[in-house]
Amino acid sequence: MANRDFYEILSVGRTATNDEIKKAYRQMAMKYHPDRNPGDTEAEDKFKEASEAYSILADPEKRKIYDQYGHDGLRMGGRSSGDFFSESVFSDFEDILGGFFGFGSSRSRGGGRRPRRGRDVGMEISLTMEEAYHGVEKEIEVQKEINCDTCDGSGSEPGKPPEACRQCGGTGSVRRNQGFFSIATSCPVCNGAGKVVKHPCVKCNGRGRVHENRKIKVSFPAGINTGNKMRVAHEGEGGLNGGPSGDLYLIIQLEEDDRFEREENNLIYHLDITFAQAALGDEIKIQTFYGTEKIKIHPETQSGKIIRIKGKGFKNVNGWGKGDLMVILGVVTPVKLSKQEKALFKELRQIEMSKVRDSSGAREKIYN
Numbered sequence: 042m043a044n045r046d047f048y049e050i051l052s053v054g055r056t057a058t059n060d061e062i063k064k065a066y067r068q069m070a071m072k073y074h075p076d077r078n079p080g081d082t083e084a085e086d087k088f089k090e091a092s093e094a095y096s097i098l099a100d101p102e103k104r105k106i107y108d109q110y111g112h113d114g115l116r117m118g119g120r121s122s123g124d125f126f127s128e129s130v131f132s133d134f135e136d137i138l139g140g141f142f143g144f145g146s147s148r149s150r151g152g153g154r155r156p157r158r159g160r161d162v163g164m165e166i167s168l169t170m171e172e173a174y175h176g177v178e179k180e181i182e183v184q185k186e187i188n189c190d191t192c193d194g195s196g197s198e199p200g201k202p203p204e205a206c207r208q209c210g211g212t213g214s215v216r217r218n219q220g221f222f223s224i225a226t227s228c229p230v231c232n233g234a235g236k237v238v239k240h241p242c243v244k245c246n247g248r249g250r251v252h253e254n255r256k257i258k259v260s261f262p263a264g265i266n267t268g269n270k271m272r273v274a275h276e277g278e279g280g281l282n283g284g285p286s287g288d289l290y291l292i293i294q295l296e297e298d299d300r301f302e303r304e305e306n307n308l309i310y311h312l313d314i315t316f317a318q319a320a321l322g323d324e325i326k327i328q329t330f331y332g333t334e335k336i337k338i339h340p341e342t343q344s345g346k347i348i349r350i351k352g353k354g355f356k357n358v359n360g361w362g363k364g365d366l367m368v369i370l371g372v373v374t375p376v377k378l379s380k381q382e383k384a385l386f387k388e389l390r391q392i393e394m395s396k397v398r399d400s401s402g403a404r405e406k407i408y409n
Contacts, residue, residue: 051091052065062098069087159277162278163292168261168296172261175330181291185279186250186253194281195249197241207237257273263356275288300328307354308367310368311369314370315372318338327368331353334350
């Protein structure tokens with residue numbers, strides 16, 4: 042990183058103003074910040090590279106040296122630009138990032154840490170197909186971490202508040218010199234909080250956080266389907282330092298049903314009928330999620346025929362309209378025939394054979 046042009050890294054010209062440099066860095070930081078790209082080492086490298094460039098170009102003295110002497114000027118004292126911009130880049134620039142767009146665990150200017158939003162929580166929720174058809178309100182239990190109500194998140198025993206850190210004087214940061222530069226880093230004693238807990242809270246053991254199992258009621262709309270996500274605001278983990286709670290995200294999974302299937306918003310029902318019903322027609326009642334439905338089977342119906350009943354499927358969870366009830370007919374071959382049934386089928390076969398003709402007059406070969 043030390044040999045690449047800092048202006049090129051931030052995509053600004055050499056005459057760029059401080060505001061233009063700050064804007065360019067903010068855009069890159071928002072895109073490549075590790076909080077937004079967890080586990081992405083390439084994004085982390087780009088963030089560090091952009092932060093290094095900003096650390097030079099945003100400081101008038103450093104920029105002047107860089108403009109006159111380039112990277113060689115920054116190597117005075119035997120150190121490269123990368124040396125004074127160490128691996129502590131993430132803590133060094135928390136204040137810059139927090140000042141720009143308010144995320145991360147930045148220190149406030151007066152010491153301590155800024156309010157920080159709690160983490161989001163994700164859960165998978167199973168619903169029956171009938172619950173998804175009508176919509177349902179369910180009570181669910183959420184496991185999350187919140188601020189300790191005994192110490193109000195401070196981690197310190199009530200009546201004995203945290204003390205100012207002696208190492209940093211309560212500022213949350215310490216300064217170290219590298220060459221002719223002075224860089225502020227998070228205090229290693231208080232981790233940038235500016236305060237030290239001397240009397241830990243008994244309930245949370247000084248963490249300031251406790252686990253909570255909370256029951257909440259959630260209304261699931263009619264038509265919801267597998268893979269749909271629902272956001273429940275402020276039901277995630279509690280915020281830090283007075284920050285807001287995160288959100289709860291529910292991922293829907295529909296259970297299989299013994300009678301019905303679902304295809305998009307259509308409700309699928311497989312109905313078995315006999316030879317007689319297929320040949321002569323019939324009217325059959327089936328029980329659905331919305332009540333009894335009469336299915337009219339016309340004479341000479343073939344196996345696989347689909348009877349569509351408009352508007353009896355699932356609601357469109359994202360708008361107007363409903364799917365259909367699709368009844369798929371299957372003609373079932375009877376088994377374990379009684380003597381009477383066998384006699385009737387033999388008689389039927391004789392009738393069918395009399396209808397079979399070929400050019401030579403043979404009539405029974407298809408049955409042999």
